[in-house]
Amino acid sequence: MTDQTDTIARLDAFLDRTADERLGDYVEFLRIPSIGTLSEHDADTEAAARFLAERLERWGLEHVEVSPTGGHPIVYADWLHAEGAPTVLVYGHYDVQPVDPLDLWVRPPFDPRIEDGRIFARGAADDKGQVHLHAWAARAWLEMEGRLPINVRYVFEGEEESGSTHFDGWLRDNRHRLSADLAVISDTGFFEGNHPAITVGLRGLTYLQVDVTGPDVDLHSGTWGGNVQNPANALARIIAALRNDDGTVAVPSFYDEVRPITPEVHAQFQRLPLDEAEFAAGIGVPELFGEAGFLPLERRGARPTLDVNGLWGGFQGEGSKTIIPAHAHAKISCRLVADMDPERTFERVRDAILAVPVPGVRVDVRPLNHGMWSLVDIGHPAVAAAATCLREVFGEEPYYLYEGGSIPAGASFGTILGLPVALVGFTNPDDQAHAPNESMVLANYEGGARTVVRYWQALADLPR
Amino acid sequence: MTDQTDTIARLDAFLDRTADERLGDYVEFLRIPSIGTLSEHDADTEAAARFLAERLERWGLEHVEVSPTGGHPIVYADWLHAEGAPTVLVYGHYDVQPVDPLDLWVRPPFDPRIEDGRIFARGAADDKGQVHLHAWAARAWLEMEGRLPINVRYVFEGEEESGSTHFDGWLRDNRHRLSADLAVISDTGFFEGNHPAITVGLRGLTYLQVDVTGPDVDLHSGTWGGNVQNPANALARIIAALRNDDGTVAVPSFYDEVRPITPEVHAQFQRLPLDEAEFAAGIGVPELFGEAGFLPLERRGARPTLDVNGLWGGFQGEGSKTIIPAHAHAKISCRLVADMDPERTFERVRDAILAVPVPGVRVDVRPLNHGMWSLVDIGHPAVAAAATCLREVFGEEPYYLYEGGSIPAGASFGTILGLPVALVGFTNPDDQAHAPNESMVLANYEGGARTVVRYWQALADLPR
Numbered sequence: 001m002t003d004q005t006d007t008i009a010r011l012d013a014f015l016d017r018t019a020d021e022r023l024g025d026y027v028e029f030l031r032i033p034s035i036g037t038l039s040e041h042d043a044d045t046e047a048a049a050r051f052l053a054e055r056l057e058r059w060g061l062e063h064v065e066v067s068p069t070g071g072h073p074i075v076y077a078d079w080l081h082a083e084g085a086p087t088v089l090v091y092g093h094y095d096v097q098p099v100d101p102l103d104l105w106v107r108p109p110f111d112p113r114i115e116d117g118r119i120f121a122r123g124a125a126d127d128k129g130q131v132h133l134h135a136w137a138a139r140a141w142l143e144m145e146g147r148l149p150i151n152v153r154y155v156f157e158g159e160e161e162s163g164s165t166h167f168d169g170w171l172r173d174n175r176h177r178l179s180a181d182l183a184v185i186s187d188t189g190f191f192e193g194n195h196p197a198i199t200v201g202l203r204g205l206t207y208l209q210v211d212v213t214g215p216d217v218d219l220h221s222g223t224w225g226g227n228v229q230n231p232a233n234a235l236a237r238i239i240a241a242l243r244n245d246d247g248t249v250a251v252p253s254f255y256d257e258v259r260p261i262t263p264e265v266h267a268q269f270q271r272l273p274l275d276e277a278e279f280a281a282g283i284g285v286p287e288l289f290g291e292a293g294f295l296p297l298e299r300r301g302a303r304p305t306l307d308v309n310g311l312w313g314g315f316q317g318e319g320s321k322t323i324i325p326a327h328a329h330a331k332i333s334c335r336l337v338a339d340m341d342p343e344r345t346f347e348r349v350r351d352a353i354l355a356v357p358v359p360g361v362r363v364d365v366r367p368l369n370h371g372m373w374s375l376v377d378i379g380h381p382a383v384a385a386a387a388t389c390l391r392e393v394f395g396e397e398p399y400y401l402y403e404g405g406s407i408p409a410g411a412s413f414g415t416i417l418g419l420p421v422a423l424v425g426f427t428n429p430d431d432q433a434h435a436p437n438e439s440m441v442l443a444n445y446e447g448g449a450r451t452v453v454r455y456w457q458a459l460a461d462l463p464r
Numbered sequence: 465m466t467d468q469t470d471t472i473a474r475l476d477a478f479l480d481r482t483a484d485e486r487l488g489d490y491v492e493f494l495r496i497p498s499i500g501t502l503s504e505h506d507a508d509t510e511a512a513a514r515f516l517a518e519r520l521e522r523w524g525l526e527h528v529e530v531s532p533t534g535g536h537p538i539v540y541a542d543w544l545h546a547e548g549a550p551t552v553l554v555y556g557h558y559d560v561q562p563v564d565p566l567d568l569w570v571r572p573p574f575d576p577r578i579e580d581g582r583i584f585a586r587g588a589a590d591d592k593g594q595v596h597l598h599a600w601a602a603r604a605w606l607e608m609e610g611r612l613p614i615n616v617r618y619v620f621e622g623e624e625e626s627g628s629t630h631f632d633g634w635l636r637d638n639r640h641r642l643s644a645d646l647a648v649i650s651d652t653g654f655f656e657g658n659h660p661a662i663t664v665g666l667r668g669l670t671y672l673q674v675d676v677t678g679p680d681v682d683l684h685s686g687t688w689g690g691n692v693q694n695p696a697n698a699l700a701r702i703i704a705a706l707r708n709d710d711g712t713v714a715v716p717s718f719y720d721e722v723r724p725i726t727p728e729v730h731a732q733f734q735r736l737p738l739d740e741a742e743f744a745a746g747i748g749v750p751e752l753f754g755e756a757g758f759l760p761l762e763r764r765g766a767r768p769t770l771d772v773n774g775l776w777g778g779f780q781g782e783g784s785k786t787i788i789p790a791h792a793h794a795k796i797s798c799r800l801v802a803d804m805d806p807e808r809t810f811e812r813v814r815d816a817i818l819a820v821p822v823p824g825v826r827v828d829v830r831p832l833n834h835g836m837w838s839l840v841d842i843g844h845p846a847v848a849a850a851a852t853c854l855r856e857v858f859g860e861e862p863y864y865l866y867e868g869g870s871i872p873a874g875a876s877f878g879t880i881l882g883l884p885v886a887l888v889g890f891t892n893p894d895d896q897a898h899a900p901n902e903s904m905v906l907a908n909y910e911g912g913a914r915t916v917v918r919y920w921q922a923l924a925d926l927p928r
Contacts, residue, residue, distance in 0.1 A: 203686055207784040216748030222667060222869025225771050225799045226711075226763035227743075229753035232772035232794075233707055239700030245821050247693075279691075284680030289693035289824030299690035307685050308696035309787055314774030315795055320671040320833045322797055322869075323773055330696075331779055333786055335689045357709050360753035369784045405686025405786075 004457055011140045011453045018136075019446065023119075025055070026132050026445070030112045030121040034128075036072050036095030037162045045158055048094045048128075049073050052156055055135050060142035061154070067174075069166035072158030076174075079138070080151045085460045087151035089180040089419065091409050092131035092187055093160035096123035097434045104436035117442050124440040126433035130186040130425055131156055133445055137452035149460035153180060157409065160187070164408040171416045182382050182420055182459070183413035186448075189427030191272065191399045194441065196390040198383055199423035201301050201402035202410045204336035204373035206346045207309070210238060210353055211329050213362045218314065218323040228324060229360030232313040235328040238356045238363065242306055242332070242349070247290050249306045249334070251352040254345070259338040259375075261294075261302050268378060268400045269295050269302075301402020305335040306349070331368070335404060342370040372411040375402075376420045385458035386424050386451075393451045424455070468921055475604045475917045482600075483910065487583075489519070490596050490909070494576045494585040498592075500536050500559030501626045509622055512558045512592075513537050516620055519599050524606035525618070531638075533630035536622030540638075543602070544615045549924045551615035553644040553883065555873050556595035556651055557624035560587035561898045568900035581906050588904035590897035594650040594889055595620055597909055601916035613924035617644060621873065624651070628872040635880045646846050646884055646923070647877035650912075653891030655736065655863045658905065660854040662847055663887035665765050665866035666874045668800035668837035670810045671773070674702060674817055675793050675828045682778065682787040692788060693824030696777040699792040702820045702827065706770055706796070706813065711754050713770045713798070715816040718809070723802040723839075725758075725766050732842060732864045733759050733766075765866020769799040770813070795832070799868060806834040836875040839866075840884045849922035850888050850915075857915045888919070 015022075034048035035041040049066050052075045057064040061077035072095060080087070099109040099122050107113045112121035123129075134154065141148045155178075159165050171178065191197040214231040215224070244250045261269070274296060280288050290299040313328025315321040334345055350365040376383055378400050390398040403423075413419045426448035432438045479486075498512035499505040513530050516539045521528040525541040536559060544551070563573040563586050571577045576585035587593075598618065605612045619642075623629050635642070655661040678695040679688070708714045725733070738760060744752050754763040777792025779785040798809055814829040840847055842864050854862040867887075877883045890912035896902045 205686075205786070207786070214749055219747060220869060221769070221771050221773060221797060222669075222799055222867070223764065224747065225769035225868060226767055227752045227754045227760050228747070228749055229711075230771045232775050233703060233770075236700040236703030236772065236775070236794075237707075237709070239697060240704030243697055243701075245701070247690075283683060283688065283692070285678055285692055285824055286826075287824050288691045290691045296691050300687065303690055305685070305689035306697075307689050307694045307788055308700065308778065308792075309685060309785060310778030310780050310789065311696050311700070311792065312776045312780045314772065316774050316776045316793075320795065320797065321773060322669070322671070324771055325774065328772075328775065329780075330700075331784065333685060333784065335686055360749055360751050362750075403686070404689060405684060 007145060008454060008457065010144050012450060014140045014144050015446070015449055015453070022136055026119070026129065027112045029128050029132055030123055031110055033110045034095050034123070035098050036158055037098055045072050045095055049075050049158055052094055052131065052135065056154065059135065059139035061138060067170065069170045071166040074158065074170055075156040076154065078153040079148050082148055082151045082460065085150040086181040086462070087153065087179065088459060089153045089155060089178060089183045089413065090134055091155050091157070091183060091185045091413070092134060093127045093157040094131055095158045095161050096128065097126065097161050101436065106437055118439040119442060120437060120439040122438050124438055125189070125427040125431035126438065127160065127187045129440040129445050130427070130448065133426070133449040134186060134452055137449050140453055141456065149457045152456070153178060160409070167409060168412050168416060171412055175417065178417055180417065180419055182422065183417070185407065185410055185421060185423045186425045187407060188403070188423045188425035189429060189431070190444070191401060192429050194428045194444070196394040196396055196398040197401050198386050198390070198398055199401040199403050199425070200378055200383060201375040202373060202406050203301065203404055204340065204342055204411065205333055205369060205371035205406055206336060206342045206349070206367065207331070207333040207369035208346060208349065208365055208367050209329065209331050210235065211327065211364045212238070213327045214360070215324070215326050218326050221322040221324050224324055229358060230324050231361050232325050232328040234358035234361045235311065235313060235330055237358055238353050239308060239330060241356045242352060246292060249304065251306070251348050253348055254304070257339045257341065258304060261298055265302070265378060269298050272297050272399055297402065300404040302337055304337050304340060307333060309333055336373050338373055338375040340373065342372060346370065371406045371408070372415045374410040374414050374421045376422055380420060381462050382420065382422050382459060385462060386422055386455055389451045389454040389458055392454060393447045426451070471609060472918060472921065474608050476914060478604045478608050479910070479913055479917070486600050490583070490593065491576045493592050493596055494587055495574055497574045498559050498587070499562050500622055501562055509536050509559055513539050513622055516558055516595065516599065520618065523599065523603035525602060531634065533634045535630040538622065538634055539620040540618065542617040543612050546612060546615045546924065549614040550645040550926070551617065551643065552923060553617045553619060553642060553647045553877065554598055555619050555621070555647060555649045555877070556598060557591045557621040558595055559622045559625050560592065561590070561625050565900065570901055582903040583906060584901060584903040586902050588902055589653070589891040589895035590902065591624065591651045593904040593909050594891070594912065597890070597913040598650060598916055601913050604917055605920065613921045616920070617642060631873060632876050632880060635876055639881065642881055644881065644883055646886065647881070649871060649874055649885060649887045650889045651871060652867065652887045652889035653893060653895070654908070655865060656893050658892045658908070659863055660858040660860055661863040661865045662850050662854070663865040663867050663889070664842055664847060665839040666837060666870050667765065667868055668804065668806055668875065669797055669833060669835040669870055670800060670806045670813070670831065671795070671797040671833035672810060672813065672829055672831050673793065673795050674699065675791065676702070677791045677826045678824070679788070679790050682790050685786040685788050688788055693822060694788050695825050696789050696792040698822035698825045699775065699777060699794055701822055702817050703772055703794060705820045706816060710756060713768065715770065715812050717812055718768065721803045721805065722768060725762055729766070729842060733762050736761055736863055761866070764868040766801055768801050768804060771797060773797055800837050802837055802839040804837065806836060810834065835870045835872070836879045838874040838878050838885045840886055844884060845926050846884065846886050846923065849926060850886055850919055853915045853918040853922055856918060857911045890915070
């Protein structure tokens, strides 16, 4: 292990002495306004892809390619000469969010400024900084050692902020050349207070629409009230039937496959500091509301939900209009956790909806969207290795996070490539990703590069 | 009684020989496009008022006045020389509905055409025809007999189609000069199949809005799902709590003051022919839905309801947006029957809403609109007298109708002037009031004039 300790020391020294050059390069990357969602920035988004590909090529990665997708390209590169060592697929994205409202930016979004140990610019944290530190970690290894200790494939997307429209298709088309043992996604971050963290779980989704249809047209509520089923009342009856008053989901068998929270996992949740009152006050609600017997962060990351995302029917204007609406509608979605099946959950919710006794109207339920959850065990060796590296670089025992939302790529690596997914990212939750005045803490950026350098070695050292 | 029979015969003969002149006058009245809701027709609406006032004045009515209201004027006239006889207040309106969609009219809406025993024009039935036949009934009496057998006050409104905005204020301001024994409203019609009918009941209304407020802004349903009460789910829970699955209202004490349907009233409802399947098919619903144990027309006219008129919250667009809405809203109204109190009903519904256990959100309930029901006993002498006249003219035993909706004026005569209200109108339900190709059956119009001529005499003959 002494050899390896020496190696890491040499890589750290390289990163130390190239810090200014790296920062300059990072600034240059951030100057490219690669707002992937806006077609007037298509040339900029393409330029950011080329910037990245040019660095990867120059620093010794192979098979570098700006791979067309029908939308913005995917930048692919690999280095596959670590025979017998594991192969990691690294994911990040070079497109950035739009910048409006521009007048809320204190500094121009594409003219990076460094203040208070942060670099301020759109994309600094989400996700150009994280993509860039990966490229530099590879450079450190290749320039100092002429090799990487493991095999790495880079897949950097340009449509993450616009729904990853072409990502799954590209993954499917290129599946034959994407074999790997693990996917590492660097598009997440640390826990509140800038504590290092590894995201081990993402929730899945099933999203559906309910359409309740009654009379041909809106009816006069005087003439018809008392003789027809009201689609809006029926819709409310249906929605109410799907949840119990304690917030649990009332759909039969909904929880059947939900993976229990083990004492070990519960202990990790208990480590996470959270002030419930502050948590609630931050969004302006008088109190949290959720399943009894679970911590708020367990309810966010390790328990499924059923929420109305929208509902409408009849008269929505000022004042009063006395109608019985001809139809009423709701969008309803469930967040899913291991080991739920999105399709099966949809069927169960649909069946529960159709079982509600609302004679006199037609009820239709159709799926709008499905997404798979992702969960890697806290005890997985690749997670343990990441934890060791974060501890070494940041001097703190990392937290393990279960995120409540989804990252499309996270589910895709699991469902399309069958890979376990570890989300190792370095942003601070106060970085204002997606908002004006986005920034990245430079210590996180630099520590991120050093963590990745170590992580590749740690994965190489895992017993096989 | 022979004198009176002679009198009626003379009046009938007058109406017979003036039929052409009357029809010409009616056509002239219908040519005035008095669309009260459209300001570009303000001069026309005023012209219709003046047309009417000019006739009333010319034919011998007194105190004729085009009385300003702040909106369209009220045409007032009276004849009060029948000492010791009852005083009747006659209500109708000279404004008409808009005509769009114009392309669905087979004939121009303000160029009346006579075909198949009907006169086609906007306002022919609703309500110019009925106002006009009242004026001609008065003319017949005054021209042939030099008197009316009772005292009559005419109150013809110009804002009925735009919500009777200034009507209650005018009634209150003029209460001192509107003393009467009975209000007769001629703005309704016959039963399906053109069977003569008297409307004895109108339902009242209490209309409210529920606002459910949760977080400050729409939340990401992944990040927050499981920890906050969802305002849209909470709203559905509230609405569902207000009704039972059998369609009855679940609000405590809601039915406490509802006047039972007596065997006599029930017998009148049973007389009314109704094909339930046809009734349902007419509005495109698979089946009727309502309180068990009541006839459909009892549920329409003699039982209260609770209906959602509109609801909304969160995302209503195409596809899926994963939010927990910051707020959700519903408009809810109850149709009320004798002897319910609109204010008290509002309070009971509000209390039931606020009693639903939905922690974590704020629930506000506010009243939007109240309206009193109106009900005159089927056995009331003024109703019996009207029935006799209808039977005599149309050769059929009339039906007694309980309407499901409200006529603002109907409630106002009860609540402001304290008068019993009989709704004696002559339109056929297939007249297409409010729709393209409105018409009036000429036999109904002519029979209406003859019925009114008789009705004034019948009221004069009532024992006091």
